[in-house]
Amino acid sequence: MTVLTPELELLGPDATTRTTVVRPGMCGPGSLFVGQVGDWTWDTVSALCDTNVYTARDADGLPTYLAFHYIHLRGGADLHVRGMTFGDVLRVDSRSFASGSESVLTLHEIRRGDRPGRVVDPDEFYAHPDPACLYAQNFNRWVVRGPSGGNGDLRSASPPGFRHGHLPALPARHSPRRAYAELRALGAEPDPSDPLDRLALDYPVDPSRDLNGVGLLYFASYFSIVDWAALRLWRHRGGTDAGYLRRIVLDQRMSYLGNADVGAVLRVRVSRRPGGDVPGADETVRVVLADRDTGRPLAVALAQTRTEGGTWA
Amino acid sequence: MTVLTPELELLGPDATTRTTVVRPGMCGPGSLFVGQVGDWTWDTVSALCDTNVYTARDADGLPTYLAFHYIHLRGGADLHVRGMTFGDVLRVDSRSFASGSESVLTLHEIRRGDRPGRVVDPDEFYAHPDPACLYAQNFNRWVVRGPSGGNGDLRSASPPGFRHGHLPALPARHSPRRAYAELRALGAEPDPSDPLDRLALDYPVDPSRDLNGVGLLYFASYFSIVDWAALRLWRHRGGTDAGYLRRIVLDQRMSYLGNADVGAVLRVRVSRRPGGDVPGADETVRVVLADRDTGRPLAVALAQTRTEGGTWA
Numbered sequence: 026m027t028v029l030t031p032e033l034e035l036l037g038p039d040a041t042t043r044t045t046v047v048r049p050g051m052c053g054p055g056s057l058f059v060g061q062v063g064d065w066t067w068d069t070v071s072a073l074c075d076t077n078v079y080t081a082r083d084a085d086g087l088p089t090y091l092a093f094h095y096i097h098l099r100g101g102a103d104l105h106v107r108g109m110t111f112g113d114v115l116r117v118d119s120r121s122f123a124s125g126s127e128s129v130l131t132l133h134e135i136r137r138g139d140r141p142g143r144v145v146d147p148d149e150f151y152a153h154p155d156p157a158c159l160y161a162q163n164f165n166r167w168v169v170r171g172p173s174g175g176n177g178d179l180r181s182a183s184p185p186g187f188r189h190g191h192l193p194a195l196p197a198r199h200s201p202r203r204a205y206a207e208l209r210a211l212g213a214e215p216d217p218s219d220p221l222d223r224l225a226l227d228y229p230v231d232p233s234r235d236l237n238g239v240g241l242l243y244f245a246s247y248f249s250i251v252d253w254a255a256l257r258l259w260r261h262r263g264g265t266d267a268g269y270l271r272r273i274v275l276d277q278r279m280s281y282l283g284n285a286d287v288g289a290v291l292r293v294r295v296s297r298r299p300g301g302d303v304p305g306a307d308e309t310v311r312v313v314l315a316d317r318d319t320g321r322p323l324a325v326a327l328a329q330t331r332t333e334g335g336t337w338a
Numbered sequence: 339m340t341v342l343t344p345e346l347e348l349l350g351p352d353a354t355t356r357t358t359v360v361r362p363g364m365c366g367p368g369s370l371f372v373g374q375v376g377d378w379t380w381d382t383v384s385a386l387c388d389t390n391v392y393t394a395r396d397a398d399g400l401p402t403y404l405a406f407h408y409i410h411l412r413g414g415a416d417l418h419v420r421g422m423t424f425g426d427v428l429r430v431d432s433r434s435f436a437s438g439s440e441s442v443l444t445l446h447e448i449r450r451g452d453r454p455g456r457v458v459d460p461d462e463f464y465a466h467p468d469p470a471c472l473y474a475q476n477f478n479r480w481v482v483r484g485p486s487g488g489n490g491d492l493r494s495a496s497p498p499g500f501r502h503g504h505l506p507a508l509p510a511r512h513s514p515r516r517a518y519a520e521l522r523a524l525g526a527e528p529d530p531s532d533p534l535d536r537l538a539l540d541y542p543v544d545p546s547r548d549l550n551g552v553g554l555l556y557f558a559s560y561f562s563i564v565d566w567a568a569l570r571l572w573r574h575r576g577g578t579d580a581g582y583l584r585r586i587v588l589d590q591r592m593s594y595l596g597n598a599d600v601g602a603v604l605r606v607r608v609s610r611r612p613g614g615d616v617p618g619a620d621e622t623v624r625v626v627l628a629d630r631d632t633g634r635p636l637a638v639a640l641a642q643t644r645t646e647g648g649t650w651a
Contacts, residue, residue, distance in 0.1 A: 079425030112392030238365035
């Protein structure tokens, strides 16, 4: 008899661990795995901070969401975001760090095999020493919908019972603020790429695929839209779909700047340049998302890939 | 301290139960919940049949997949596929029924609240008496890839250790074979709809969204493609996206006839007619998927909806 039961265990007041089996609903070339990492963040914060993140409300009784503000996924040749398949056994060690009452940082170390859980060490995490570990950083902020009731004016909030004082402080040298500020600034910079290496595309938000269970543009859908644009640039340069699927995403960062309503059309600027600053990366793709009609910025993403098998394979 | 841990419990040699919290990765207007139901099926069969469904191989050592052959989701006004949101607590009672060595039928009863688990009774299941219960039927067949190595010639198979003799037989009156044969036959029939009520569309398989972790067209993506087509017909008839999102899908059936490779373009024929045979349904949408170039049939789907708030709201 095989019983496959994901279990979250506490390793201390600031750390959790679980072992899980990769299912169809959490892997593949789409963004299901990214969505799964997000659920792990919400599980971990729920377990550590005396707050059911899934049902949290602010002091006025309005639903408040632990929105994704910055995500950094750093894999290696041996374990990367789209490299998992059915039945892989994963150990997920997670730890949350204090960032005031309105935000929280969570680090996940994901490794294959049913090994013992361990408390994530931030110095080791940011050194990314293990090519068989997928390092996932999630910086989240509590938001509520603003007076419009739409998705365009989310504002900061916090559920009253959110307990965070016991979480450790992240050493300042690792603060994600600098990283996401740099990424955000990149979105406003002119793009030096060769004109052959960039595209501007319109992406209408798809009500049948892009929204989450509370009507916001789902954070994992931003990854899908970025991939959609990267694929179009790949084809524009003569690449095949099979070659696209052989790309290994070694490092991916997303800075979230805004949400969007159903009916919005996103302006998607995608560009690429050779090389990267991550070992093994031979291409860096930049994607900037904005509301087409208002110009309101929505996200900036950077992906470093290894285009295994040759770009045109 | 809130610990959110999904747990699968055995209720007997043929039945499991679990309670779970709805997370962003398993709800919303897309097909994430359908994907989650599929994972529950694989979990249940793994727990009952001495076979790790996620890593199964046939007698030749080739990976064999417990593919979705027929799905029937029947909700009510109080609990339906797209009606769940973050933090909803669900009790999922599941039971598998014998169907030889190459297939298996699994029934799930999904209700809100952390109530005790119970063994699914098939007579009650097929009577759908409870408007607060979502009834999910999954009929699955073991398949392996054929000589081409592609997705177009999957053939039957079975992992040698698949234990099924202890599962109960489903009373013949409930056999899904008749239901999916009827649905399949519908795909070959001429469509009597008014020409204003139908569309034929091309859908290129999207390598950045539609494939699963083993490179097949993901069974939940068929639901996404059906929804994509239903939305286009809805807009074609003058409906708004907001109105589309208010539709309640009371009953949805999918008969899977084939898989498709990256690069394939699907021919999608979608039509609608007023009414339905499910209480409360005021519209029935039929979608037929085929490979555009070869005509090979891929799926037939039928959705009965209540277009709450009026069709043009």
